[in-house]
Amino acid sequence: AIQMTQSPSSLSASVGDRVTITCRASQGIRNDLGWYQQKPGKAPKLLIYAASTLQSGVPSRFSGSGSGTHFTLTISSLQPEDFAVYYCLQDYTSPYTFGQGTKLDIK
C-alpha cells in the first residue's frame, strides 16, 4: 500500500498567517491527490483535487501543488473558519490512503 506521510501533525497559527502542509507519498502517484478539511463532528470537505484544482465553492486562499511524491496545501491568509484538521488522500490506486492529518489551531 502507498503510505502518505503528512507534516506537521499539528500547527498553531494566527489569523492572517500563511501556512503550508505537506504530504509525501511512498511512491509516485502522478497528481492523484486530494486535500480535505474536517471540522469536529462533521464529514470531510474536499478542498483541492488532482493536486492543484480548487473544488467549486472553496475560497481562493486555498491552493495545492505538487506531483509524483511531494505535495503541498497552502492557505495564503488564515481565516477564523480555517481552524480544523486537514488530510491528504491519494486516489491513485487502492487501497486509498490518507495522511495522518494536520490539526491547525489558533495560536
Added chain:
Amino acid sequence: QITLKESGPTLVKPTQTLTLTCTFSGFSLTTGGVGVGWFRQPPEKALEWLALIYWDDDKRYSPSLQSRLTITKDTSTNQVVLTMTDMDPVDTATYFCAHRRSLGEFAFWGPGTLVTVSS
C-alpha cells in the same frame, strides 16, 4: 444536488455483523467513472478508507479488512450497502460514505453515522 446519507445500527455487539446502508440522490451509479466509497474514523483518530464500488460493479477493499467486508449496490433504489463481519470494540467509529467522481476525488460525503461496538 448530490446528497448521501448513512444508516444502520448505532450499537452492535462483539462478533456480530454490521450492515450499513448509504442512500444517495443526485447521481446514478450507472454513470461511467462514478463510484461510492466507505470510510471510517475512530474517535479522535484519522480517517481510513474501507471499500469502494464502481458503476460497473468493480469492487475494491482495504487489504487489512478485506476478509470481513462486502460492498454491494442497488441501482434501482440508489443504495450502497457495506457489511462488516465479526465486529470488535476497535471497530467503534463514525462511518462515512462518499461519492467518487470520475477523476477519483470524493467530493460529496454523507454526514456519517457513529457505530459503537460493545457488549
